[in-house]
Amino acid sequence: METTRVSGRDFDLAHTFDCGQCFRWNAAPDGSYSGVAGGRAVRLRRDGDDVVIENCSASDFEEFWRGYLDLDRDYGEIKRTVAINDIMKEAVSYGGGIRILRQEFFETLMSYIISQNNSIPNIKRVVERLCAAYGEPVELDGDVRYAFPSPERLASLEEADFRALGAGFRDRYLVGAARLAAEGALDPVRLAEMPTAEARAELMKIKGVGNKVCDCVLLFSLGKFDLFPTDTWIKKVMAESFSAGSVSAAKSEGERIFGRYSGFAQQYLFYWRRENDKANK
DNA sequence: CACCAGGCAAGCC
DNA sequence: GGCTTGCATGGT
Numbered sequence: 001m002e003t004t005r006v007s008g009r010d011f012d013l014a015h016t017f018d019c020g021q022c023f024r025w026n027a028a029p030d031g032s033y034s035g036v037a038g039g040r041a042v043r044l045r046r047d048g049d050d051v052v053i054e055n056c057s058a059s060d061f062e063e064f065w066r067g068y069l070d071l072d073r074d075y076g077e078i079k080r081t082v083a084i085n086d087i088m089k090e091a092v093s094y095g096g097g098i099r100i101l102r103q104e105f106f107e108t109l110m111s112y113i114i115s116q117n118n119s120i121p122n123i124k125r126v127v128e129r130l131c132a133a134y135g136e137p138v139e140l141d142g143d144v145r146y147a148f149p150s151p152e153r154l155a156s157l158e159e160a161d162f163r164a165l166g167a168g169f170r171d172r173y174l175v176g177a178a179r180l181a182a183e184g185a186l187d188p189v190r191l192a193e194m195p196t197a198e199a200r201a202e203l204m205k206i207k208g209v210g211n212k213v214c215d216c217v218l219l220f221s222l223g224k225f226d227l228f229p230t231d232t233w234i235k236k237v238m239a240e241s242f243s244a245g246s247v248s249a250a251k252s253e254g255e256r257i258f259g260r261y262s263g264f265a266q267q268y269l270f271y272w273r274r275e276n277d278k279a280n281k
Numbered sequence: 282c283a284c285c286a287g288g289c290a291a292g293c294c
Numbered sequence: 295g296g297c298t299t300g301c302a303t304g305g306t
Contacts, residue, residue: 020287116288122304123287168302173289210289231287248296270287 001054004061008051010075012097013044019098019271021220023111023124024131024148034140036131037104038064039147041140055140070099075264082258082265087241091272098267101220105188106181107148108221109206112213113173122166129165130154155182173208180206192222199224211251219263228254228262237273 017025017033025035032045042065043054056065066072079096083089110130115123127148134153135146155178162171180186186206191199196218203214215229228234230251238250242257258265 112287115286117286117301118288118303119286119305125304163302166303169300170289170302208289212288216287229287233287246296274287
């Protein structure tokens, strides 16, 4: 099996894949993580100071994984810049191995529509069922995995099909988004080139996409790092530690303070606050 | 049994 | 603009 070796500097597998940004990566008992993206299935394993990507050829790496894993970015500089106070130092120290994955646009859009008023384990279940039912099979270690389905494939589904996967009331949003994407009305290249505010206005026209889902899609798939997605956890931490008492205040404060690094700061805070809550229960 | 989960749209003011 | 309510489903 072909493997590719990369630097593990500022790159921790658990931080990156369990920080809540993605829904299709799973830890094995040995600490490795496997997942599917870009129509490719791989396993990642730490080896000393390196990370080894299994089932990854040199061309797979250059064409896809280098960008997906955001390996050309200097996270040291980002962490120094966002560590502006004790809370941020704590959060950065806790999740210092997070990298913001550059996920595929359509998958991210559909996954975050599913995420609304839902729990992370359930989001993962529904997305996995969607892939198993309608995605192309991909092999890893003799196992069959499934790629995220294309817009064209999902555009042929009805509300009842999404409902059957456990999507609940989000079924009509998913139908609408899949059909828009299949029509070519949502061009990720064009959206990525647009200024953040314009891209937001464009995405928010989709039923089922509000402020938070919109910001997550733009941050986690199109590299709009100047956004500070504000969910229930970020609302909590911004109220507790930055005296920003409402969702709108939390978002505008976060973006004012962290600027072009808002998305990184948000993810350190989210991971730190949510994991600490789990630990204290 | 309630209550919550990486929210949102619609209706109201 | 901001505030309230209903919403499918599964877990605690």
